[in-house]
Amino acid sequence: MRKWHIPSSKPEEIAVLLFPRFSNHCLANAVEPLRATNELGRRDLYRWRFVTVDGAPVSSSSGLPVLPDCRLSDHPGGDVLFVLPSYDVQRHATQPVLRALKAAARRFGAVAGMDTGSWLMAAAGLLDGHRATIHPNELTGFSEAFDMVEAEDSRFVMDRRMLTCGGAMTAFDLVLELIARAHGEAMRLEVASFFMFARSDPPKGPLVRSTGSKLVDGCVALMSAHLEEPLSVPQLAAGMGAHPKTLARAFHAHLGAGPQTVYRRLRLTAARRYAEQSGYSIAEIALRCGYQTPAAMTRAFGQEFGKPPSAFRQGG
Incomplete structure (x- = not known):
């Protein structure tokens, strides 16, 4: 697993x-x-x-x-x-x-x-x-x-x-x-994304490395293309022609986490990239990463990375 x-x-x-x-x-x-x-x-x-x-x-x-x-x-x-x-x-x-x-x-x-x-x-x-x-x-x-x-x-x-x-x-x-194997699938995805998309814009297609599952790879690509307006898990499953439970099982088997956890990480990784490399305000970053309010994004960001987005600003 x-x-x-x-x-x-x-x-x-x-x-x-x-x-x-x-x-x-x-x-x-x-x-x-x-x-x-x-x-x-x-x-x-x-x-x-x-x-x-x-x-x-x-x-x-x-x-x-x-x-x-x-x-x-x-x-x-x-x-x-x-x-x-x-x-x-x-x-x-x-x-x-x-x-x-x-x-x-x-x-x-x-x-x-x-x-x-x-x-x-x-x-x-x-x-x-x-x-x-x-x-x-x-x-x-x-x-x-x-x-x-x-x-x-x-x-x-x-x-x-x-x-x-x-x-x-x-x-x-x-x-x-x-x-x-040392740090988990979240870090693997982030490192792969770093090399394909080493700029402020988030990825719009599949990441470098295949998970070994066409269903998971395709769904991660779909998530990456819909960061600003996130899709629900049923919508993701429908987009891949799969049942939500089938999609969840595949994600747990190949990434060790469910679709919601992976999607959240992709959105917050994009937010961190914006914080590090762009001049966007926190409010603009929140909108670009699918959060309705800056407070909601900042709260999720802190839970994921242990620090607020402002800590990742250049010179922060």
Whole structure:
């Protein structure tokens, strides 16, 4: 069962293991959602450090240099180790690298192979008896090279402690899933919305990541398109050609909350975006987000975010 909100007590510690010619795109899709989560949560929910096997600087495939914080062996460990080689992955699969990766895996709660990172994980024996995926260009060779691994053509695979994804865009999907498991579906939806609609206007269509249910995805899109004049749950269900009880069951199964709770969060998230990024008055924000009075919106806003809209004004 999915959970709508999960309170957190301490930041999660992430290490990002980079190799020469790593993908900027993949790195951004792995780390930027974590940064957005911190920004939306208004505190450090994630901390990350860049590491390399030998502690030496590395450059991406496009020439962007990165100075790591430390060697992999010097990192004390944490919640997740991101393994991000991208290009020339088979050349990186040397015995010193594989030994270092295998040793490091014992210090982390999970290991995530980004892009072609699953090749190094498999070569180190970390994926024996596991399901896994890899970049589509490497999938055939991967399945032939590692017969102890159940290779899948999937966007991402989470099998116990071993996590893998199939490329730069799917790294974003995998990290969103990690965010949902740590902080709930409300945060996942907000982070996804942040990247598709990083401006004051609220989203008018479906969010980036599918919930796995066409009914839920379609209804969330319908909600997003009707923030100013909210629809009732029966109206939403009718718009999706479903019974209200069917819609409610689907929302609870895929998001861990009912349609009313999700709709309320979408409206108040839009209100927060307006408060942060626009010059609209509180009264105007209330109207744009479907509240009849500023007082009603401010009361709901405080219940949702713990502070009034004025606290989210720039400089507030």
